[in-house]
Amino acid sequence: MVKQITSGITISVETFYQPDYSNPVGSEFMFAYRITIENNNTFPIKLLRRHWHIVDSNGAHREVEGEGVVGVQPLLAPGENYQYVSGSNLRTEIGKMYGTYLMENQNNKKLFEVAIPEFQMIVPFKLN
Template identity: 70%
Template sequence: MNSITTQGIEVSVETFYQPDYSNPMSGEYMFAYRITIENHNSFPVKLHRRHWFIFDSNGEHREVEGEGVVGVQPVLYPGDRYQYVSGCNLRSEMGRMSGTYQMENLDSRKNFSVDIPAFEMIVPFKNN
């Protein structure tokens, strides 16, 4: 698991290869990732946007931006934890993702950026 803390917000990531949704013969590899966001601040925060950088080992680079995560813009009060699962498809057996969340301090109404730690997606047989 990869974790990073930015401005009192801890983001942790776990990845899982999805063989049932992959088709290696066609160059399609599906991965799921579980994100855990924890608010270690003394104020509530709201997650407004996400911005992902996706790198496929075949040289393909993509960016994905949008509101919230999995269709919601969660509010985390001090000590709260929010977890969600999403996925990423690759055209090769290995890739990497990293990114940022745009969050708002709900007390001060100021926006700030939170880093999402870089994580690798690797088909298990490539690790042998």
């Protein structure tokens, strides 16, 4: 698990290879990731947008940007956390993702970015 704190928000990421949804012969490798967002501030926050960078070991780079996460824009009171699971596919056995969330302080409506720490996606047999 990787973890990073930005502006009082802790982002933790766990990754899981999905062999049942992968096709190594066809260079299709599916990974799931579980993200936990913890609001350690004294004010409520709302996650408005996400911006992902997805890189495989061939150097291919994709960007994904959009509203919220998994179809929602979670609102977190001070001390609350929100967890979701999503996924990404790669054309290689090894890759990485990183990015940012755009958050809004619900007290003063100011926007701020929170870093999503870089995390590796590695097919388990590559770790031997």
